Amino acid sequence: MSDVEVEVTHCGYIAIVGRPNVGKSTLLNHILGQKLSITSRKPQTTRDQILGVKTEGHVQAIYVDTPGLHLGSATDKAINRIMNKTAAAALKDVDVVLFVIDADRWTEEDESVLQKVKHARCPVILVANKVDQLDQKEDLLPRLANLSDRMNFSQIVPISALRNDNLDRLERLVESYIPEGTQFYPEDQITNRSSRFLAAEIVREKITRQLGQEVPYEVAVQIEEFVYDESAIHISALILVERNGQKRIIIGERGDKIKLIGKEARIDMENLFQHKVMLNLWIKVRSGWSDDERALASLGYQEE
Numbered sequence: 304m305s306d307v308e309v310e311v312t313h314c315g316y317i318a319i320v321g322r323p324n325v326g327k328s329t330l331l332n333h334i335l336g337q338k339l340s341i342t343s344r345k346p347q348t349t350r351d352q353i354l355g356v357k358t359e360g361h362v363q364a365i366y367v368d369t370p371g372l373h374l375g376s377a378t379d380k381a382i383n384r385i386m387n388k389t390a391a392a393a394l395k396d397v398d399v400v401l402f403v404i405d406a407d408r409w410t411e412e413d414e415s416v417l418q419k420v421k422h423a424r425c426p427v428i429l430v431a432n433k434v435d436q437l438d439q440k441e442d443l444l445p446r447l448a449n450l451s452d453r454m455n456f457s458q459i460v461p462i463s464a465l466r467n468d469n470l471d472r473l474e475r476l477v478e479s480y481i482p483e484g485t486q487f488y489p490e491d492q493i494t495n496r497s498s499r500f501l502a503a504e505i506v507r508e509k510i511t512r513q514l515g516q517e518v519p520y521e522v523a524v525q526i527e528e529f530v531y532d533e534s535a536i537h538i539s540a541l542i543l544v545e546r547n548g549q550k551r552i553i554i555g556e557r558g559d560k561i562k563l564i565g566k567e568a569r570i571d572m573e574n575l576f577q578h579k580v581m582l583n584l585w586i587k588v589r590s591g592w593s594d595d596e597r598a599l600a601s602l603g604y605q606e607e
């Protein structure tokens with residue numbers, strides 16, 4: 304008999320899926336206790352799959368945040384098609400699926416997500432988010448019961464991601480489905496994405512949040528310089544838009560909008576990187592980028 308104890312570790316993937324705007328990225332950030340994935344009030348904020356890794360003792364949970372699954376149409380631009388494919392691909396090869404809905408309503412888009420998650424070969428947990436916003440709380444349970452008649456969810460968990468309500472319970476539940484296995488990431492690593500990617504996303508979030516409906520989702524951000532020295536990280540970001548009008552809107556009167564975008568982005572970057580940041584922003588018009596597969600590939604949006 305050996306007296307050396309072999310440490311058993313667990314490691315698994317959890318896909319967070321749902322239609323746009325239900326709070327998937329907010330859920331990921333609140334589980335991690337750190338802002339990693341960008342969020343906004345507008346649908347289709349997340350464009351790329353992003354992993355959030357949480358290691359607690361023997362258990363490593365690798366959460367996969369995905370773009371919102373939306374109803375595609377024949378006129379969908381390439382970027383929208385890629386987003387749908389990215390999200391659908393996340394359903395494969397994971398150990399648990401979190402199907403996130405807005406507790407307040409069930410839409411045609413939720414219905415189409417339901418049809419997709421039905422084919423998942425692993426447990427699916429229905430997560431009813433934003434319960435803090437519910438007017439008629441007593442309606443929720445019967446409505447959820449009705450949904451569970453439609454599909455065999457392994458659990459139904461009402462939460463408020465924004466207020467951290469019931470997230471503990473959800474995490475413990477997820478943990479119970481994580482299989483034994485070697486941990487893929489070192490325990491202090493929280494994502495698979497590079498600092499450059501995260502910096503570009505922060506700029507895109509500030510633009511999305513600053514602008515109303517004026518600029519729809521036709522903005523991309525490319526990091527041109529990312530240089531670390533002891534005094535600061537020097538970052539230059541190029542903002543790509545489709546039209547001249549959008550460029551004018553982002554710059555704002557006498558440059559007030561772009562200044563604010565830059566300031567807010569810098570503050571978030573300093574929090575994330577724990578270092579002083581010097582940020583430069585540039586804007587260029589490159590029409591047609593969001594429907595041009597080659598341009599998309601060069602911006603890092605690729606079909607899996």
Ligand SMILES: Nc1nc2c(ncn2[C@@H]2O[C@H](COP(=O)(O)OP(=O)(O)OP(=O)(O)O)[C@@H](O)[C@H]2O)c(=O)[nH]1
Nearest residue numbers: 324325326327328329342343347348349371464465
């Ligand atoms: N009241 C309330 N708002 C929430 C909650 N969770 C998310 N939100 C808000 O819902 C909006 C959308 O959140 P996101 O996390 O960006 O949603 P998403 O599902 O990732 O959206 P896409 O990336 O576009 O698919 C944001 O304004 C969030 O602040 C919640 O529990 N309660």
Ligand SMILES: [Mg+2]
Nearest residue numbers: 327328348349
């Ligand atoms: Mg998102």
